[in-house]
Amino acid sequence: MANAWRTLNCVGWQYAEPVLRSLSYALLNHEGDGNPGKSDFDADRPGRDNIARAMKLRDDWQTGTVDPQATRELLATIYGGNTNELCDQVVEVINRGVSPQSVWDAMLVGSGELLMRQPGIVGIHTLTTANATRYAFGACGDDETRKLLLLQNAAFLPLFRGAMTGRGNLGEQKIEALEPAEIPGESTAALDGIFADVSGDRMAAARKTLAYARANPEPREFINRARTLVFLKGRDSHDYKFSSAVLEDYAHVSPEWRDRFLATSVFNLTGSGERDNPLVERTRAALA
Numbered sequence: 001m002a003n004a005w006r007t008l009n010c011v012g013w014q015y016a017e018p019v020l021r022s023l024s025y026a027l028l029n030h031e032g033d034g035n036p037g038k039s040d041f042d043a044d045r046p047g048r049d050n051i052a053r054a055m056k057l058r059d060d061w062q063t064g065t066v067d068p069q070a071t072r073e074l075l076a077t078i079y080g081g082n083t084n085e086l087c088d089q090v091v092e093v094i095n096r097g098v099s100p101q102s103v104w105d106a107m108l109v110g111s112g113e114l115l116m117r118q119p120g121i122v123g124i125h126t127l128t129t130a131n132a133t134r135y136a137f138g139a140c141g142d143d144e145t146r147k148l149l150l151l152q153n154a155a156f157l158p159l160f161r162g163a164m165t166g167r168g169n170l171g172e173q174k175i176e177a178l179e180p181a182e183i184p185g186e187s188t189a190a191l192d193g194i195f196a197d198v199s200g201d202r203m204a205a206a207r208k209t210l211a212y213a214r215a216n217p218e219p220r221e222f223i224n225r226a227r228t229l230v231f232l233k234g235r236d237s238h239d240y241k242f243s244s245a246v247l248e249d250y251a252h253v254s255p256e257w258r259d260r261f262l263a264t265s266v267f268n269l270t271g272s273g274e275r276d277n278p279l280v281e282r283t284r285a286a287l288a
Contacts, residue, residue, distance in 0.1 A: 002132035003241065046083050046155035047148075054147035056091050061147070064099035068256050072176070074106030079113070079174065083158045090154045100150060104134060105257050107153055108249055109175055112264025114157070117171040118164045119202065119267045124242050126160045129153070131245030134252060175260050180211035187216065191225050192272070199271030206263040213259035222262070223247050226269050233274040242268050 004019050030036055036044050070093045077086045090103055111130045115123030133153040140146050164170050181204065183190040190212050197205035213219055230243045246265040253261045 002135045006135070043159060046087065046159075047152060049084070050087060050148055050151040050155060053087055053091050053151055054144060056095070057147055058095050061094050062100060062143075064094065064097050064102075066105075066254055067093070067098045067102045068105075068254075070098045070102045071106045071109070071254075071257065074103065075110050075113070075176070078106065078110035078157050078161075081158060083155045086154045086158055087151050090151060101254060103150060103154070104137075104252065105254050107157060108134070108253050109257050109261050109264075110157055111160075112246075112261050112267075113173070113175040114161055114164065115267045116173050116175065116206065116264045118168070120164075120167065121238070122160055122164045122167060124238050124268055126157065127249075128238075128241050128245045129156055129160075131249050134249065175264060178210055178260060178263060179207060180214060181207035183208050183211045183215075187221050191222060194222075194266070195225060195229060195269075195272040197271070198266050198269055199273030202267050205266040205271075209266050210259055210263040213262045217255070217258075219250075219262065223250070226265070229270040229272060229274075232276050232280050233270045235277055238268075239270060243270075 001023060004023050008016055008019060033039070033041065074086070074089060074093065077089050081089075094100060094103065108127075108130055111123075111126035114126045117123070130153055133149050133156075137146055137149045137153075140149065161170070183193060190208070194205050194208045194212060197208060209222070212222060216222070226243060226247060230239050234240055234243075243265075246261075246269075250258055250262055250265075
């Protein structure tokens with residue numbers, strides 16, 4: 001919904017019909033499991049529970065202190081806790097005076113950690129979902145809806161982690177344990193090395209990205225390089241929406257966590273060693 005809204009505001013609402021038709025189809029698609037409105041599915045229970053949790057948040061819940069320690073506590077639960085534990089913890093940390101920003105820090109960085117632990121489609125969706133929910137949270141003016149968006153995004157993360165477990169091995173990597181690698185001092189050379197490793201050794205690319213982000217707190221050249229490579233070499237809608245999400249959310253993460261968040265992005269960004277998209281090849285041939 002967030003991406004449909006944002007795209008139509010950009011390209012024009014004269015294109016709304018196919019977009020809204022597709023969106024409606026997606027919302028109605030429950031994969032043959034029965035009508036969710038008449039069933040008690042695992043994925044729907046957190047929403048009902050979070051309506052009650054939202055009522056427990058303090059009146060001034062949108063204010064508070066940005067607390068890195070609270071973010072670390074939430075990351076530990078994202079790493080190993082269940083949905084109820086994480087949602088209850090969100091209520092607890094906010095009610096003790098922590099800002100929702102620290103909760104978003106945990107959810108965005110924790111989403112990146114899940115992608116690092118198992119690169120693939122589910123990990124991609126941890127970050128694109130968090131991006132869409134974070135956008136809706138910022139765009140929404142209704143207090144109760146904002147509470148539910150915050151709590152629902154928290155609920156999704158253990159569910160995503162469970163889905164990843166069902167698809168194969170889930171690694172033990174922790175984002176807080178990631179160490180920076182040596183990189184050239186010159187920006188272009190450093191970026192060349194990072195995006196070459198994206199095509200062959202993503203963990204090495206992550207360690208180099210961590211070092212680069214620490215040396216360049218405004219990594220505009222990294223972001224521009226990443227986007228250009230997606231435009232040249234991307235082949236799937238997820239390449240575009242993933243890169244758009246993570247490169248936007250870099251600015252939404254608190255400075256203490258931004259470098260680690262950016263480092264996890266390389267586990268699904270496009271590397272320089274990939275072949276150009278055939279459309280790019282056709283365009284170059286036509287221009288030649």
